[in-house]
Amino acid sequence: MVKSTQTVSPSANASVSDQVIKSGMPLRIALLVLPTARDLHAPEVAQQLPRLMPELHNSELLHTTELVTIEVEDFEANLTATIEAIEQGKLVQISTGTSSLLMMHALKAAQNRIHPHAQLAAMQIQAESTSDITTLADATMSRALNQAKRKPDSVSKRVDLPQLNSTEQFDLVCELIKDLASRTHHRDPASVSPKQAASHYWFTEHHQARVMAINLTNSATTTEGADTANCISFVVSQGTGFIAPKSIIDSKRLQFIVSADSQTGLLAGLDKLRADLSATPLIKREPLLTLMRDNLLAFETANGTYAITLQASSPEAMLQELDAMVEAVPGVMSEKGQYRTPAGSYFTAEPLGSTDQNGLAFVYPGVGTVYSDMFSELHGYFPSLYSQLEREGDLKSMFQADAIYNLDPKVAPAMPLGDLAIAGVGSSYLLTQLLVKEFKITPNFALGYSMGEASMWASLGVWKNPHALIEKTKTDPLFTSAISGRLSAVRLAWQLDESAADIVWNSFVVRSAAAPIQALLPEFPHAYLAIIQGDTCVIAGCETQCRELLAKMKKRGIAANRVTAMHTTPALEEHANVIAFYTQPLQESLPTGIKFISAASDETAISNAQGSLDSQVVARSIADTFCNTLDFTSLIHGAQSQGAKLFVELGADRQNCTLIDKIAKLDRSCGSKSGCYPCCTVPVNAKGGDDITTLLKALGQLISHRVPLSAAPLIDGLNREIALTKLEPRASGDGAAGSRHSEHSMKQTIQGEA
Template sequence: AISCARSITGEGAGFSQVLGLLRTVIALQQRYIPGINNWQTPKKEQLPYDINSWKASSFYFPTESRTRYPNADGSKHSAAYSCLTQDSYCHLVLSEYALTNPDEDIRLNGFLASSELHLVLVNGEDEAELQQKLLQLASLLPVNKGHDDLKLMANQQYQQYLTTSTKKYSIALLAESNEELTKEIQLAQQGVKNVFVNLSQAELGKTTSSTSTQWKTPKGSYFSAEPAATSAENSNNVCFMYPGIGATYVGLGRDLFQLFPEIYSDVANLADDIGSSLKDTLLNPRSISRVDFKALKQRDLDLRGNLADIAEAGVGFACVFSKIFTKVFKLNADFATGYSMGEVSMYAALGCWQQPGLMSARLANSATFNERLCGDLLTLREHWHLPLAKSNTEMTKAPIWETYTIKATLAQVEAVCIGETRVYCTIINTPDSVLLAGFPADCLRVIKKLGVRAMALNMANAIHSPPAKAEYDDMVALYTMAVNARINTKLYSSSCYLPVPQLSKAIAHSIAKCLCDRVDFPRLVKTLYNNGARVFIEMGPGRSLCSWVDKTLAHENKQSEHKQQHNHQEVTQVKDGSNKTSVSVPVNAKGVSDELTYFRAIAKLVSHGVKLDLNSLFYGSIVMTRKVLQASDR
C-alpha cells in the first residue's frame, strides 16, 4: 500500500514531514493502513511506468484507512517512510514492535473516548425526575463552550449514571457540540413528555403501538418508557441474531478494529490467516485508482455469486461483531439464533467449536458450496435433468436459478405452485414476505399468477430447497468439528425451532437440516419471544433481521388484539409481571460510519435497561505512560 501523509498534513515543510513520520509510526503500531484523502487516480505524466504496469503490480493506493491483518507466516510488518530533504530524498524503514505473547499485545488507542461524538446519560425514577435533570443539564451548557467541556460533562453524567444505574428510566443523548446537545435536550423535553402521555393511555386500556412509548432523534438520541431488558441480576433477555450470507458488502467492518482494538488478538487467533478468512482483498479492493460507484456495486454482486467466500466472511465477521459485545461491552447473550447460513456464524462466533478456523480450508475445498449448490449448480442440473455446465452449450450458459423477494403469504404461494416442480418457497421472512426461488422462467410464471412485484436478489445458490437434500451428508461432514465446553447461551435453530444440544453431531446435523429445509423466520422469532427473548441484536451487516423481527412481533400483537376484540374482551396490560416490550438493535449500516452506528446502538440498549460496560466510550488514550510500557515489556 502506498499512502501520502501530505493529504492529511498539507504543505508545511519540515513540520509536515515530522507529522508524516509520526503518522507512519502510529499506523504501524495501531495496525492500520492509512488512506489518502480525496485520492482519485494518478496522473499519467507523473508515473515512471505506464499505468497498466502499475495495475499489474502489487502496489495500490488506499482511498480509505483499513485494518492491517497479521502476516500469514507470522512475520512482523514494516513500513517505509520517504520525505524530501533540501536536495534529496530520505528513506526510513520501520518495523513494528510486538510483545512475545500475542494475547497480551493489546494496543489501545482511546479512539472512542476521544471522539467528537459524545454519549450523555440522564436517568431517573419517573418523568418528573427526568425532566428536572434535563433542565439542570441545559442550565450548565451556556457556561461550557468547548469540546473539552462537553467531554467533561459527558464523563460527569456517566459517573452519576454508574451510581444510580438501578433507576427505572434512562435517556441517552448523542451530540458533537454544545449547540447540538442543547437541541437534543430541547427535543428530549418534549419527546419524553409525549412518551409518558402515550404510556398513560396504554395503562388506561387504550391500545397504543410500542413505538409511541419510545422517543428518538435523527442523531440517535433515544428514550423508552417501557424498557425491554429484564431486571434480573444475571440476565438481560438478550438474543444475538446472525444474518445470512447475502448481507456481506464491500467495505464491511473497515473501521471496527480501530474502534475496538481490544478484540484484535482474539479475532486474529481464530485462523492461521485471518485476513484471508475475512476476505480482506475482496471487501477492501486494491487499486491504483478510486473504485467508482458502478464498480463497487458490481463487486457487491460478484460477492453473492461465490457461496464459499461469503460464507467464510460471514462467519469471520460474526466473530468480530460478537467479540465487540462480549469483550468490550461485557454483554453475553441469553439466546442466539441464525438466519439461514447465519446459523453457522452463530456456533463459530459464540465459541462452540474448538477450532472454527478449520472451516476456511473445508469451505475452499467443498464441492457442495463451490459447484454443486453454487457455481455450476451441478446438483440442480442432475435433479432437473439439465445439461452439465461443462458441455458449454447455450442451455448451459443461461441461468438456471434465481431468488426473488415477494410480498405474499406462504399459503398464497403454495396455492399457485401446485404442479410447479422447479419453484420453491425457500425462506419466510415475515408473515407476508417470502423468498421464491428456482428456475427463473418458472418463478416468473408463478409471480405473474400471484400478481405481485418481485425483486431478483442475484443469488445463485440452491440452499433451502428439496434438491439441496442430496448434499445433506456432505454438509454434516463439513460441519462436524470438536466442540468446547457448554456455554450458557441457548442456541435456537430453524432446523427444529428448539435449542440445539451443544454436541458435535447435533450441531452438524442441525446446520445441514437448516440449509436443506425452508426457513420460517417468524416462527423462530415467536419461539424466542415466547421463551423470554426481548432484546434482539443483529450481529452482522444491515438491519434486515431487525426489520423482520419488528414486523413479525407487530403482526402478532395485532392478531392478539383482534382476538380479544372478537371475543369482546377488554384490551388491558398484562398483569402477570412479564415484560411484553421488545426492541431490535442493528450494529452495522451500509453507508453509515461504524462509530455512529455503535453509538446509536448503545444509546438504544442503555435506555432499554441492558447492562453494559461503557468505559471505552469515556476513558482511554493512545498515549501510554512509562509505567504501562515497562509492565508490558515484562
C-alpha cells in the same frame, strides 16, 4: 530526573553513522510515538503520563535513565546522534514543533515491559553525483534491507518522500509510524470516490508482520552545474504496541445518561443536566469532556429502573435534544412506549433487556449482507480487539479483505457464495466479540437467519476453532459446486445427466404470504418457496419457472441474481455433507446461560445448561435449516414464545432488524397472539452510516433497555481525551506538512499486545 539537551550539527557524528552502516548489523531501536512534542520531563506532561503512556510511567525509566532531547534541525545528523546515545543506554526524545518520538534500545524496552509502536531495523545513507535519484533510492534501500536481514518481498509498503526539509521528513516519518502502530492503510486520495473510505485496517497475510521501507530523497544542482542526490533509507517494522483507542465519545459525539426510578426522577435529572450544561464553559473541550465522564461514572453506580440516553453532535444540539426529551417523557411513560430522535437519543418506558426480563437475543444475518468498506473505522476504536483476532486466526481471510476493501465497489457484491459466507461469519464474529469482550454484554438467546446459524455457533464460544472453516468454505464442493456454481445437487434432484445444459437459476423476493405461492408450486416443479419472512417471501429455482409463477400471481419479484439452492428441496441431496462439514470440535467450557434457537426446531432452544450441546446436535441443526424452507417468521415467533424481546443484530448492515420490525408490525395489525409479545430491534451496524455513530446509538438503546453492560470503554476514552486537552496549547498548532490526520494526529497513546 536525569536529563540532557542536545543540538546536533550535520557533521557532528559522521563517524558513528559510518560505523552503523559498515557494520551491516541490524539496528534494534524501539520507537514510541509521543502524544505531545513537549519535553517528557515537563510537569504538565509528567502529570498526564499515567493515562497517556502507562507502560512508560510504570517503568520509571524517565527517573532512572538519562533522557536526551533533540530538536530536529538536520534529520540525518539527528538520527546519527540518536543511535550513538541509544548505544550508550540513554533514552532519546527527538521532536519538531508538532511531532515527537521516544527512542531506546529494544532490549531496554523489553526489560521494562514497554511495547514499542515500531522497531527501526536499518538506516542507510548514500550520496552521489547523479541525476538518477530513483536508481540511488533503489540501491540505498537494497543496502538497508540487507542490514535489516530482510528480503524485498517481506516489505509490506514502500514509501518515497522526495524534496522535503528535515522538519517535514520527520513529521511524515512519525505519521508512517502511527500507521504501523494503528494498523491503518491509507488509500491514495486520487483513487477513491467521495463515497469510499479513505482508509481501512491494514491487513497482512497470516502471521506476517507489517514492514515499511521509507526513502527520504533530495536532489540539487551545484553552482558548477553538477547534479547531486542523497538518500536516507529506513526499514521499520511494526512493534508489539499499538495506538490506544480513539474515544468513542468526544466533543463532536456527545452522550449523556439520565437514570431514575420514576417519571419525576427522570425529569429532575434532565433539569439538572440542563443546568450543568448551562454552567459549563462549553467553548472549551475539557469541561465538556469532564462533564460527560462524570455523568458516565455516576451512571455506573446508579441502578434506576429507567434510563434516558441523549446523543448529539454539539453542546447546542444537545440542549435541543434535552428540550425534546423533556416534552416526550410524560407521553412515553403513560403509553409504555419508546421515543428516539435522528441524532440517537433514546428512551423506553418498557425496558426489555434487564436481568428481570432476560429478554436479550443476538440475531445473526445470513449470506449477502456484507458490503464494500464495511467496518473501515472500527479498528481505530478497538485496536486490542483487532490484535486479539489477528492472533487467533487469518483476519484477512476472515473478512475476505481483498474483495471487501477492493477499490472497485462492484467486486464485493459479486463474491462467490463461499466467500460471501466467510465474510458474513467474520463480520458477525467481530461484532459479537466487540459487545461481549469490550462491553461485557451477554445475550439470553441467540438465533440466526439461514447461514446466520453458523455465525451464531462460531461467534458465541461454542466451536473450538471456527477459523478452520475458512479454507474449507472456499474449497469444499458443498459451496463451490453442489448448491452454487454448477449446482450438482440440483442436477441430481432433477435427474439431469452431465451433457444437459447449465441450469439458469435465480431467486426473487416477492411481497406475498406463503400460502398463495405454495398453492401454485405443483404447477412449477422446478420453483421453490425458499424463505418466509413477514409480508414477503423468497422463491428460488429455474429462473424461467420462477418468472412464470410470479406472472401467474400477478406479482413483481426483485431478482437477487445470486446462485444458491439453500432452503430448496434439491439441497436435501447434500444433507449428510452439510452435517459432515459442520461437525466441528466444541470448546471444553461451553456457555451455559445462552439458549440457542435453530430455525429447524424454533420452539425448542438448545442449551448447555443440562449438557445437551454436542458437535452432532450443532451440525444437524445447521443442516436441517440449510436444506429446508426457512420460515424466519416462525423462528422469531418461537424465540418470542420462549422469552426473547430485544433483538440485537450482530452482522453487517441491518437487514434482520428490518424484517423483524415488519413481522412485529404485521402481528400487531392482524391481532395475532404474537402481536402481544413486546418486541424491539437494535442494529449494531448499518450500510451507509458511520460505524461509530451507529454503534453508539445501539449502545444508547441497550442502556435504556437496561441491558447489563460495562461503560468502561467510554470512560477510558474520555479520560484519555481529558488528559490530551491538558497538553493542547502547544500541540494545537499547524499540522505537519502532508499530514493525513487532523482531529487525531496528536492523540496517540501506547498500549501493548498481550
